Amino acid sequence: MPSAADKLSRTTLAPARDYLLATLAAGLGCLLALAVSRWLDLPNISLVFLSVVLVVAVRSSVGPALLCALLSFAAYGFCFLPPTWSVVVHREQDVLTLMFFLLIALLTGNLAARQRQQLLALQASQRQTQSLLGFVEQLSSAQDQRDLLAAMLSQLDLPAERLCLLSRDAQGNWHQADGSRLALSELERISAEHAWQNRHPRGYDSHSLTHPHWWWWPLMDADQPLALLGMRTAQGDPPAGEQRQLIDVLLPLMAHALARVQLVETLGHTRLQHETERLRSALLASVSHDLRTPLTAMRGNIETLQLFIDSLDTATRDDLLQSTASEASRLDRYIQNLLDMTRLGHGGLHLERDWVAASDLLAAALQRLQPVLQHLQVRMQVPADLPLLWVQGALIEQALVNVLDNAARFSPPGGVIDIRLNHDGETFSFAISDQGPGIPADEQTQIFDLFYTAARGDRGGQGTGLGLAICLGMLNAHGGTARVESTPGQGTTVILKLPLQHPDEGARHE
Structure with missing residues (x-):
């Protein structure tokens, strides 16, 4: 901000310049009047001087306009009233002419100068109003206290360390x-x-506290302080009068904005606590159900084998063992999902990329889900010119497992799961379609939310609501996306997209 000395220098030099220009204008007006005097009558010559006075008044202020009027009065009497080139006026009518000229010049100059001052005041008021409107817009869009402080810094034109x-x-x-x-x-x-x-x-009005470096203004909401606005001044000097007036205007606006921001923050904390409690309850319910269900089945199978192993035929024993292995695989997938969810939630997912063939990832995922898919038909469309993927293979494989497991659970017995692999030069996509009941349009944006489970399909409410949420997190970690296309009654297609990256580009995204 400009110092007090700079402001004083400008306020003293500007009038001196205006008075000098007024003197020069009067001289130029006299020369112009002399040049056109052969074509104009004496009364009309006064109009030249009045025009000069009017121009000076419009361009400067009252003082220079009055000076120009006086100089024009002297030049008109000296150069044009007989006897010319003399300060003596012989005729009474010429004296009256001079007096009327002086009066009109003074009135014209004063009126024009005042009109200019009013115009400048209106322009300054308009600029201040526009500035305040901009300030209000900044405050209305502020998301936190840092945004409010940035708006105040911009309005006061102060460096960050001063406020x-x-x-x-x-x-x-x-x-x-x-x-x-x-x-x-x-x-x-x-x-x-x-x-x-x-x-x-x-600070500035305190006699007991001399020369503090910070000056404080409380931001009030009703009768309660919300925060303190502090300004650091040079050598403990109080803020300048204009600056203090501006602060007094801005403080109520900032206080209202701060009250809104604090209310939003409070509501956000309350919502976060509610959401945390909801997720905690959902996780406990999920763990209780999805760990107990396979464990109960495994325990029942093992107890049956222990009690009746001698009386069971080979086929029955094999069925019990197969069922136990299937439940163990289901339990392993659930525990893996819990671990992946924890890693994603705590930012502990560090990618270890390598070149991987998409067909290999798909084959590994299908192999892991063989017990789940054995009663379904799987059709694949795998082009021959597929590029390699620069990914962490285990994570993308797990994402495919989650989507395929989800499709299998929703598919009717004997249903078909279609898998299509494709690329467009910039992105690679896996499209996995099932013949399940589909997803209503108002729920399609929620299926990637944590603990969201659909209420329809063969699995009903047995899902954990973790698989697709974790799938999206793994894709996002690679810079990819996931979306769903579904028509109720006609199945669902989940599309996973990954960017085709060079190893150097992949490293920059880590």
Whole structure:
């Protein structure tokens, strides 16, 4: 911001320049009048001088306009009224002419200058109004306290280190908008405490606290302080008068915006706590059901084998063993999903990429799901010119397992699962379609949400709601996406897309 010395220099130099220009304008007006005097009558020559006075008044202010009027009055009498080139006026009518000329020049100059001042005041008011509207727009779009502080910095034209927004925690510690602690001297801390407790600005009007570096304004909501706006000034000097007036105008606007931001943050915390509790309950219910169900089946099979192994025929024993192995595989997939969910949730998924053939990933996923898919038909469309994928194969394989397992659970006995692999030069896609009941349009955007399970299909509510959510997380980790296409009663298609990347490009996304 410009210093006080700079402002004083401008306010003193500008009038001096205007007075000099007014003098030059009067001289130029005299020369112009002399040049056209042979074609104009004496009364009309005064119009030349009046025009010059009017121009000066419009371009400057009252003082230079009055000076130009006086100089024009002297030049008109000296150069044009008989006897010319003399300060003596012989005729009474010429004296009256001069007096009327001076009066009209003064009135014209004063009126024009005042009109200009009013115009400048209106323009300044318009600029201030537009600036305030921009400030209000910034405040209305602010998402947090840092955005509010940035808007105030822009409006006051201050560097970031000169302004702060302090909030107070339950322990009485002051925190900035970004959550960091602000180092305050004892004097500055006392000043901030006083502003907070007494609900009025503190610093510049205090006789007991001399030369604090920070000046404080409380942001009030009704009678309660929300935060303190602090300004650091050079050598403890108070803010300039215009700056203080601007701050007084901006403070109520910022206080209302801060109240809105704090309310949104409070609602967000409440919603997060509610969502956390909901997810915790869903996870406990999921763990309770999906761990107990396969364990119960495995335990029943094993107890049957223990009690009746001698009386069971070979086919029955094989069925029990196969059922136990199938339930163990189901339990293993569920535990793997829980582990993957934990890794995704804690940001611990670090990719170890390698060149992998998409057909190999698909074959491995189908092999793992062979017991689940044995009563279904699987049709594949795999072009011969498929490029290799730069991915962590185990994660993409697990994503395919989750989608295929989901399709198998929704498919009717003997149903068909279609798998299509394709690429367009920039992205690679897996499209997996089933012949299940489909998904209603209003639920299609939710199937990748954590713990979301569809209410239709053969599996009903037996799903964990983890598989597709984890699938999306694994694809996102590779820069990919997933979406669903479905028509109720006609099946569902899940499309997984991965970017085709060079190893160097893949490393930059890590």
